[in-house]
Amino acid sequence: MKLQKSSLMMVLTVVTILALSSVVFAETTIVHWQHHSPAREAMVRRFAEEFEAQNPGVKIVFESIPINDYYMKLLPAIAAGSGPDVFQLRAGDVPRYRYYEVIQELQIDHELAAEEFIPSTIDYLVDEDGKFYGLPTDVQTIVLFYNTEIFEEVGIEKTPETWDELIETALLITEREDGVMYRMGLAHGNYGPVLWSLIAQTGTEFQDENGKALFNNPQGLEGFKFAADWVVEYGVEDPDFGSRWTAFKEGELGMVMAHPAMLGSFRSSHPDLPIGIAEIPARKEGEPRTNVMTNWAYVASSGAKDAELASKWIEFLTSEEAQRAWTLETGELPARVNLLNDPVLLETEPLLAAPLASLNSAVPYPFEALSQMDAAIRAAIQKVTIAGESVESAFDWLADESEKIYRDVILEEL
Amino acid sequence: MWYRIQRKIAPYVFIFPGVLFYLMVTFIPAIVGVGLSFTNWSIISPKFKWVGLRNYERMIGDELFWLSLKNTFRYAIWLIPGVVIFSLLLALLLNSKVRGITIFRTIYYLPMVTPIAVASVIWMWIYDRRTGILNYIIGLFGMAPRNWLNDPKTAMGSIVAMGIWLSVGGNMIIYLAALQGISRSYYEAAEIDGAGYWQKLRYITVPLLKPTTLLIVITTTMSALRAFTQMNIMTQGGPLNSTMTIVFYIFNTAFTDLRMGYAAAMSVGLFLITLVITFIDWKFLGKGVNYDAE
Numbered sequence: 180m181k182l183q184k185s186s187l188m189m190v191l192t193v194v195t196i197l198a199l200s201s202v203v204f205a206e207t208t209i210v211h212w213q214h215h216s217p218a219r220e221a222m223v224r225r226f227a228e229e230f231e232a233q234n235p236g237v238k239i240v241f242e243s244i245p246i247n248d249y250y251m252k253l254l255p256a257i258a259a260g261s262g263p264d265v266f267q268l269r270a271g272d273v274p275r276y277r278y279y280e281v282i283q284e285l286q287i288d289h290e291l292a293a294e295e296f297i298p299s300t301i302d303y304l305v306d307e308d309g310k311f312y313g314l315p316t317d318v319q320t321i322v323l324f325y326n327t328e329i330f331e332e333v334g335i336e337k338t339p340e341t342w343d344e345l346i347e348t349a350l351l352i353t354e355r356e357d358g359v360m361y362r363m364g365l366a367h368g369n370y371g372p373v374l375w376s377l378i379a380q381t382g383t384e385f386q387d388e389n390g391k392a393l394f395n396n397p398q399g400l401e402g403f404k405f406a407a408d409w410v411v412e413y414g415v416e417d418p419d420f421g422s423r424w425t426a427f428k429e430g431e432l433g434m435v436m437a438h439p440a441m442l443g444s445f446r447s448s449h450p451d452l453p454i455g456i457a458e459i460p461a462r463k464e465g466e467p468r469t470n471v472m473t474n475w476a477y478v479a480s481s482g483a484k485d486a487e488l489a490s491k492w493i494e495f496l497t498s499e500e501a502q503r504a505w506t507l508e509t510g511e512l513p514a515r516v517n518l519l520n521d522p523v524l525l526e527t528e529p530l531l532a533a534p535l536a537s538l539n540s541a542v543p544y545p546f547e548a549l550s551q552m553d554a555a556i557r558a559a560i561q562k563v564t565i566a567g568e569s570v571e572s573a574f575d576w577l578a579d580e581s582e583k584i585y586r587d588v589i590l591e592e593l
Numbered sequence: 594m595w596y597r598i599q600r601k602i603a604p605y606v607f608i609f610p611g612v613l614f615y616l617m618v619t620f621i622p623a624i625v626g627v628g629l630s631f632t633n634w635s636i637i638s639p640k641f642k643w644v645g646l647r648n649y650e651r652m653i654g655d656e657l658f659w660l661s662l663k664n665t666f667r668y669a670i671w672l673i674p675g676v677v678i679f680s681l682l683l684a685l686l687l688n689s690k691v692r693g694i695t696i697f698r699t700i701y702y703l704p705m706v707t708p709i710a711v712a713s714v715i716w717m718w719i720y721d722r723r724t725g726i727l728n729y730i731i732g733l734f735g736m737a738p739r740n741w742l743n744d745p746k747t748a749m750g751s752i753v754a755m756g757i758w759l760s761v762g763g764n765m766i767i768y769l770a771a772l773q774g775i776s777r778s779y780y781e782a783a784e785i786d787g788a789g790y791w792q793k794l795r796y797i798t799v800p801l802l803k804p805t806t807l808l809i810v811i812t813t814t815m816s817a818l819r820a821f822t823q824m825n826i827m828t829q830g831g832p833l834n835s836t837m838t839i840v841f842y843i844f845n846t847a848f849t850d851l852r853m854g855y856a857a858a859m860s861v862g863l864f865l866i867t868l869v870i871t872f873i874d875w876k877f878l879g880k881g882v883n884y885d886a887e
Contacts, residue, residue, distance in 0.1 A: 421723050558834065
C-alpha cells in the first residue's frame with residue numbers, strides 16, 4: 180500500500196514538473212509569410228535568428244513563397260482561418276484588408292511611426308485616425324539606369340534633366356540599319372509605374388474619392404503621349420526589340436526607366452556592366468522629378484495569436500538597422516526618413532545616391548487597384564504602339580477603364 | 594444469408610473511400626462554387642451578400658469574358674487538330690521495327706514529363722527576339738527577326754506551337770498502343786486484295802483508331818479550355834489581351850481582383866460550355882466508332 184502511495188506521489192510529481200516546464204519553456208510562434216527572392220529570404224532568416232535571440236521563447240516560422248503563388252496561397256489560407264500571423268501585402272491592398280477585418284491595428288507608437296517613415300510610403304497604411312495597420316517594406320521608386328560606356332561613346336557628358344534632353348540623348352544612342360533597330364536609345368517597357376510617373380510629372384490629379392478619373396485632361400494626355408511617342412514619334416524604343424533587361428545587360432539599350440532594385444539583378448548577372456543611375460528627368464527645367472512609388476507592407480493578421488509580439492516583430496523587420504541592411508543587400512529602398520542621406524549607404528554603394536534622392540520626389544501609386552491599373556495602362560499604350568490607335572482614343576479608354584476597375588474591384592466589394 | 598448480404602454490401606464498402614474522396618474534393622466544392630456564383634464573396638472576408646443573378650448578368654455584358662472565351666476557342670481550334678495530326682504521324686513513324694526505336698519513343702515522350710512552367714520558360718528563350726533560335730533559323734532564310742510573343746498576330750500561334758509540342762508525346766503513346774492493338778489479319782486481307790499503304794491507312798488504320806481519336810480529341814479539348822500556366826508565364830494574357838484565355842481571366846478575377854463570386858459565375862459558365870462541347874464531340878465524332886479492333 181505504501182509502495183503504491185509513493186508511486187502515486189512520484190507520478191504526480193513528474194506530471195507537475197512536466198506541466199510546469201511546459202509553461203516555463205513554452206514557445207510562442209509567429210508564422211511569417213512573404214514573397215520570395217533569394218536575398219530577401221536570407222535576410223529574413225537572419226533577422227528571425229536575431230529576434231529569437233533577443234526574445235527567448237519566441238519562434239519565427241518563416242515561409243518564403245514565389246510571387247506567382249503568393250496570393251494564391253495566402254487568400255485561401257486567410258479564408259480558411261489558417262493564415263500566417265504576419266505577412267506581406269501590397270500597400271494598396273491594405274485598406275481593403277483592413278475593411279474586411281483580416282488585419283489588425285499594430286500595437287506600436289503611432290505618432291512616432293508617422294514621424295519616422297517617409298509619408299509617401301505610409302499613405303495606404305494608416306486609417307483616418309492615424310493608426311497604422313502595416314509598416315512599409317520593399318520600397319521602389321522609378322529611376323533612370325544608363326550605360327556609361329554608351330554615353331561616353333556617343334559623347335554625352337551629363338545625364339538628361341528634362342524630357343527634351345532625354346529624347347535628344349536617346350536619339351544619339353539609337354542605331355538602326357535598313358529600318359531594323361540594333362541599339363535602342365530608351366525604354367519604359369510599357370511598365371505601369373514608369374508610365375504613371377510620366378503622367379504624374381504633368382501635375383494632373385488621378386482619381387476622386389468616388390473613383391471618377393481626373394487624369395483625362397490635356398496635362399495627363401501630354402504625359403501619356405510622351406510615353407507613346409518614344410515608340411511612334413521619336414522611334415527611340417522598339418516594342419519588337421525583346422526584353423529590355425536582356426538588351427540593357429548586353430549593351431544594346433542606352434537608358435531604361437526602372438526600379439532601383441534592378442541594380443542588384445544587373446550586378447549579379449553582369450558584374451562588369453558599366454551602370455549609371457540618375458533621377459528620372461523632369462518634364463521641364465525647374466519642375467519636380469516626380470516618380471511613382473510602389474511598396475509592400477508588413478501586416479499582422481486579425482487572428483495573430485500574440486498581437487503584441489507580431490507588432491514587435493514587424494517593428495524589428497522595419498527598424499533602421501534592418502532597413503539599412505535590406506537596402507545594401509537587396510537594393511530595395513528604405514522607408515525611414517533617417518536613412519534618406521545615410522552616409523553608410525552612400526559610402527558602401529555610391530550608386531544609391533540617385534535612388535535615395537528619388538524618394539524625395541516620389542508620390543504613392545495613384546490607385547488602390549495596382550495590378551489592374553498597371554495592366555490597363557499597358558493595354559492603353561499598346562493600343563497606340565501596336566494597334567495604331569490614336570493617343571486620344573486610347574487615353575479616353577484608359578480613363579473609362581480606370582472607372583470600371585474602381586467600380587468592379589474597389590466599390591463592388593466594399 | 595449473411596454471406597449473401599456481405600456479397601451485396603462488399604462492393605459498396607470498397608468504393609466508399611473513393612466516393613467519399615471524390616465528394617470531398619470535387620463534387621461538394623463544385624456545388625459550393627455554384628452557390629458562391631450568386632454572391633459577392635471576396636475570398637478573404639467572411640462577409641458576403643446574396644446578389645441573385647447579378648454575376649451572370651455581368652458576365653453576359655462583359656466584353657473581356659467573351660474575348661477570353663473567343664481566345665480560348667482559337668487556342669483549342671488550332672491545338673486539337675495539331676495534336677491529333679502530329680501524334681498520329683509520330684505514332685505511325687514509330688510503329689515500326691527499326692533499331693533504336695525505344696530511344697526515339699523516349700525522345701518524343703520527354704516533353705510530356707516536362708513541367709509546363711519549365712517548358713514555358715524554354716519556349717520563351719526559343720522565341721526571344723535577339724537570342725532565340727527561331728529568329729536565328731528564319732534569319733538564315735533572310736527573314737527579319739520578330740518578337741513572337743509581343744505581336745497580337747503571332748502570340749497565340751506561338752503558344753499553340755508550344756502546346757502541341759507538350760501534348761504530342763503522351764498522345765503518341767496512346768495512338769501507338771492503339772495501333773499495336775489492330776489485328777494484322779486486317780492488313781493481310783487488304784494486301785491480298787491489292788491495297789497499298791495509303792489505302793490501308795485510310796480504310797483500316799484511321800477507322801479503327803476512331804475510339805482513340807475520340808478520346809484524344811475530348812481530353813485535348815478539355816485541357817485546351819483550361820489553358821492557363823503558359824499564358825500566365827509567357828504573355829500575361831497580352832499583348833492587347835490577345836492571349837487572355839478564360840481560365841486566366843477567371844484566375845485574375847478571383848485572386849487579383851478578389852471577386853470570387855463573379856469568378857465562380859464564370860467558372861459555372863465555362864463548365865456548361867465544356868459540357869456542351871464534350872457532348873458535341875461525343876455525338877458527332879462518336880458516330881460509327883468501333884471499339885472492337887480485334
